[in-house]
Amino acid sequence: MNELLxxxxxxxxxxxxxxxxxxxxxxxxxxxxxxxxxxxxxFIVDRGLLDVATAVALIAPLSTIFILMAVRxxxx
Amino acid sequence: MPxxxxxxxxxxxxxxxxxxxxxxxxxxxxxGGVSGAREIAxxxxxxxxxxxxxxxxxxxVCSPDASAGxxxxxxxVYIAGIPGGLAAAVLVYVGNRICYDxxxxxxxxxxxxxxxxxxxxxxxxxxxxxxxxxxxAILTIQGISHTHASRLLSRLWGWRT
Amino acid sequence: xxxxxxxxxxxxxxxxxxxxxxxRVIAERNTMKKLPFLNVLSFAIAGSLALxxxxxxxxxxxxxxxxxxxxxxxxxxxxxxxxxxxDE
Numbered sequence: 001m002n003e004l005l006x007x008x009x010x011x012x013x014x015x016x017x018x019x020x021x022x023x024x025x026x027x028x029x030x031x032x033x034x035x036x037x038x039x040x041x042x043f044i045v046d047r048g049l050l051d052v053a054t055a056v057a058l059i060a061p062l063s064t065i066f067i068l069m070a071v072r073x074x075x076x
Numbered sequence: 077m078p079x080x081x082x083x084x085x086x087x088x089x090x091x092x093x094x095x096x097x098x099x100x101x102x103x104x105x106x107x108g109g110v111s112g113a114r115e116i117a118x119x120x121x122x123x124x125x126x127x128x129x130x131x132x133x134x135x136x137v138c139s140p141d142a143s144a145g146x147x148x149x150x151x152x153v154y155i156a157g158i159p160g161g162l163a164a165a166v167l168v169y170v171g172n173r174i175c176y177d178x179x180x181x182x183x184x185x186x187x188x189x190x191x192x193x194x195x196x197x198x199x200x201x202x203x204x205x206x207x208x209x210x211x212x213a214i215l216t217i218q219g220i221s222h223t224h225a226s227r228l229l230s231r232l233w234g235w236r237t
Numbered sequence: 238x239x240x241x242x243x244x245x246x247x248x249x250x251x252x253x254x255x256x257x258x259x260x261r262v263i264a265e266r267n268t269m270k271k272l273p274f275l276n277v278l279s280f281a282i283a284g285s286l287a288l289x290x291x292x293x294x295x296x297x298x299x300x301x302x303x304x305x306x307x308x309x310x311x312x313x314x315x316x317x318x319x320x321x322x323x324d325e
Contacts, residue, residue, distance in 0.1 A: 112314025171304030
């Protein structure tokens with residue numbers, strides 16, 4: 001992975017993390033969190049850890065669904 | 077043989093025509109498959125777009141349809157040739173069943189794209205051109221202007237019916 | 238710069254579209270209209286995964302990532318629209 005791609009995926013991570021901190025609406029926080037996940041996956045794949053990448057790609061949406069249950073209970 | 081940039085643009089046009097025609101053939105703009113797709117369509121219509129195009133965009137967001145099939149088939153052909161494309165079609169079918177969808181549009185798109193892209197690789201294109209072209213094609217539908225894209229899709233849906 | 242390969246130019250296209258759509262996800266203020274931009278982002282990332290490491294398992298990883306993020310968008314949109322109870 002060259003420096004340009006490193007910077008681009010790192011920019012996705014930083015943008016997602018910053019937006020997750022700064023948003024106030026819980027749905028917007030969850031959407032920003034999935035931008036952060038999109039920045040993480042290419043770093044795992046680039047090291048060759050494809051099984052870990054598959055597991056992370058499947059676990060992250062499941063955890064989002066569990067967070068959504070809490071969001072719906074908080075704002076009925 | 078054309079250069080890389082021209083090949084990517086040609087591949088973008090080909091994959092745009094492929095996935096839009098398969099989605100129209102399977103009637104995705106008719107109605108929203110799940111309540112989230114209908115909510116997205118209503119939101120696009122409220123901003124000045126068109127309802128049936130909004131249904132199609134909501135369905136693309138909420139379940140893997142022919143566009144996802146085309147992208148994953150291009151990835152499969154790039155990595156492993158025809159068997160990779162068929163494996164991608166199976167994975168798209170499984171993903172469709174997970175997302176409460178019947179799954180015929182995505183699987184048909186993946187199978188059609190596998191053979192189309194393999195045919196184009198024999199005349200000088202690379203499957204990498206089709207991966208980049210598919211990303212450009214989905215950008216023109218979902219990422220430039222929702223209002224104009226939904227109007228365009230609605231007009232195409234009007235021609236079909 | 239003189240010998241840029243096909244794989245590199247394709248991955249540059251994918252990554253630049255991904256960064257642009259990530260910026261638009263964050264800049265958009267309407268919650269439902271963020272989701273199509275998020276879909277473009279996941280297309281770009283799934284494409285660049287296959288271009289980063291051409292290995293047979295990468296098809297599985299890219300498909301798992303794509304289906305996962307689609308399921309996530311589906312859950313967010315359905316929950317925002319009032320929950321899966323509204324589905325018939």
